Amino acid sequence: MKMKTLAAMALAGSMTAGTAMADLVIPDLSYRTGPYAAGGTPFSDGYQDYFALLNARDGGIGGESVRVIECETAYNTERGVECYEATKGEGALIYQPLSTGITYQLIPKATADNIPLHTMGYGRTSAANGEVFNWVFNYPANYWDAASVAVNYLLDENGGSLDGKTIALVYHNSAYGKEPIRTLEELSALHGFTLTQLAVDHPGQEQKSQWLQIRRERPDYVLMWGWGVMNQVAVQEAANIGFPMENFIGNWWAGAEHDVTPAGMAANGYKSLNMNPVADYPVLAEIQTLVHEAGNAAGDGSNLGSVLYVRGMYAAMLAAEAIAKAQDIHGVADVTPAMVRDGMEALEITEARMAELGMEGIGPEFAVTCQNHGGAGQGLVQQWNASSGIWEPLTGFISPDAAVIAPLVAEDSAAFAAESGITPGCL
């Protein structure tokens, strides 16, 4: 009798699993543990909560419920690849690797498996060339865009000229940290500013040498490409040497609440780029009511509305919109990864649509094409108000210098195509 009961339960379980397989499967390669957990947790909370909202409010996307599979990478490339291998067989529709290192490993794998990657604001920048990277998308912006947006902001601050100015780049000594160097060198030659490069070794807990050098050389501005503990230490060291915080600008991975709160009031005035301004979006209230109060929050609820939570939610929205577009194009609700890729390539995000979703102004308007997987490339500048504990947007969305970025993307992607034996073209 007992065996029969167990057998029945096993059968019921397998049937449930069978039903679940028909869902829209979206893996979440999260990192809630390890040295970078403070950044990974809010992003993952936002990413998962948005899909939970769609399930609760709309019954999923196009009538198909969404099943998120969370896999912990600890921001470790090997574990990220293991997560990919462990989840792709579940019918994964789209991957958001959330790490440049993991992205580089997954580009050939996902391409071979015909599963699209979305690397929003990170990863391989030249993946913006969709004719070479058919399965990789990095809209709405990439690192090279970020470097150009920062320089354009500084141009605007200086009456259109940076001639004779000095800009120091403090960067994480890794592939990620080195990404903007080429772009900044081009922009330095174009606009006549002097670029100083200061590398910080992983993990970045000790930066005394770099900030003593900044104190000696007194650059006009400091740009930072940091992540994890490097950000908090850099903000504190900048404050220690009395560097004007309003002249210190981090990229969008160095502009979350936890990057500035350890330094307290000393961090006041620090600036960073962002893709998604923090605001009181109506969708956040819906998540609070339909997800958190229903007991279905991905985390403990404390991250709702923070910079990285909003970014995770935005990434989920872009994935959901691409799936909806794929359903429209192919006329089926139960889409495949290849169909989702088509949806991503036909994606158009407008102000009207963002407002309709309760996220007005959360990102720039953009349209994806086969040639351009990178979107508009726009970013904004925000500033930390330590008194109110809020990141305040200082600008609207700023466009990058396409005349500088486009040739760099073309050159790098052409080199990748040659190395990999890819004949560029649309699918």
Place this chain on the structure above:
Amino acid sequence: MSADFLYGIEVIINGLMAGVLYALVALGFVLIFKASGIFNFAQGVMALFAALTLVGIMEGQVPFAHLINAVFGTSIHHFGWQVPAILAIFLTVLVMIAFAWAVQHFVFRHLVGQEPIILFMATIGLAYFLEGVGDLMWGSSIRTLALGLPQGGSIWVEEMTNGLGGDDFYGFFIDKLDMVATLVALVLVAGLVAFAQYTKQGRAMRAVADDHQAALSVGISLSYIWVLVWSLAGIVALVAGVMWGAKSGVQFSLSLIALKALPVLMLGGFTSIPGAIVGGMIIGVGEKLFEFTIGAPYLGGATENWFAYMLALVFLVFRPQGLFGERIIERV
């Protein structure tokens, strides 16, 4: 004096102070290795755990709140009170002593007489276990350490030395937190040396360090001494966690500060408390001076990590036991 020369002196001063911060971490390794021959891989995680516990207690956070909420469907996070820093430090010390007892009682008591590599493996397991427990207990977010430690450069030093090297010299920069850390480290070392030299427990600790068997034969409890040593290492870890956590906030990357302690141990020796301080200072000055004179101008910077290990390796080649370590003599 030229500005460049004075900036070189500034780099040396800051290197010395950075070295003291490295030494704070190295001290914990030395204490445990000296008394038990165990290379404690978990020392960095102990610093993280101690700092997390201190902040958690100060903020009145409920330990294991996420776990409790997940199991019982509750929504509790804080007790609703704040604990004064002194009391929180005292309670954290108690937690570290309890941890030391648990480590001895549940792990190392069962591994007496095992090969050093087995003991080392046990500390690797301990490190990952403690990191996981720390996450479950206090969460993974970054916390601000509100102990009121001074931050920023000393204005007095800067103003007094401003202009010594002409208009291009802006005065010496000395971080007030580094000055406090140096003071704390000196007091800590003096306290540890005095404890080892002048107290009964300290003498017993030294006896165990010299010869386990001989210490046992005169009635010293090995178990008690190991708990004592792990407790002291826990307190040292708390100090290191506080000093490093004041710079970056208390976060999980604190566990990586152990990486800065390894070259210090290689250079200063695994068995000398003053050796940890001197080794730390040599590493701190060496890496910063190299970065200032060669690394940044000619090699693209970020040379400190590898240079520290290279410097330690050079010392190791000529003096394998480290500058202050006990001489290794094998008699046939």
